[in-house]
Amino acid sequence: DGGITQSPKYLFRKEGQNVTLSCEQNLNHDAMYWYRQDPGQGLRLIYYSQIVNDFQKGDIAEGYSVSREKKESFPLTVTSAQKNPTAFYLCASSIDKGITLYNEQFFGPGTRLTVL
């Protein structure tokens, strides 16, 4: 595997602390995404970015923040405002051009965040 990496693999946080999850890709993809995966609830979109210095809220953005200063990097900060942050977080990227054939998403290995 390679291409898109996430770190750390496991992360523990005390209540009231902000924490930042890293996502890096060397696939030269324009678009990047953050999802939250909870048991029985599938993947829910937190934030996504199509180009550098631009990003949009997904379906569950409250309590999260992102930045996209470089094409390769899309870090996610879980703030203390997120009421139920314990979850598995997945980062993904895609070429996301007009040609449909290339619009699949490539996923990282995930980060499991536990709030103590």
Next chain:
Amino acid sequence: AQRVTQPEKLLSVFKGAPVELKCNYSYSGSPELFWYVQYSRQRLQLLLRHISRESIKGFTADLNKGETSFHLKKPFAQEEDSAMYYCALRMRTNAGKSTFGDGTTLTVKP
């Protein structure tokens, strides 16, 4: 709003039996549909996409716009097909935002 529904959370079949994982969607535009698979201890990865009309690992899926469905089928299931399967809809508008179903866990018994 767009929505993807996978009605079965769990599906269990015997090896060699046919398998069908259901996916229904609601979307007012022209959808791009995908099936993703997550094998145990592996990353989530693309299985197939509707635009290609391809067969991957013996799986096929046909987009039925009349029934708004994109069911995944395989005539003879194998034990290595046991995994979590997600159906996903990508909108051509709205910056390419994707919506995933809740997933179906397929277990193929020997």
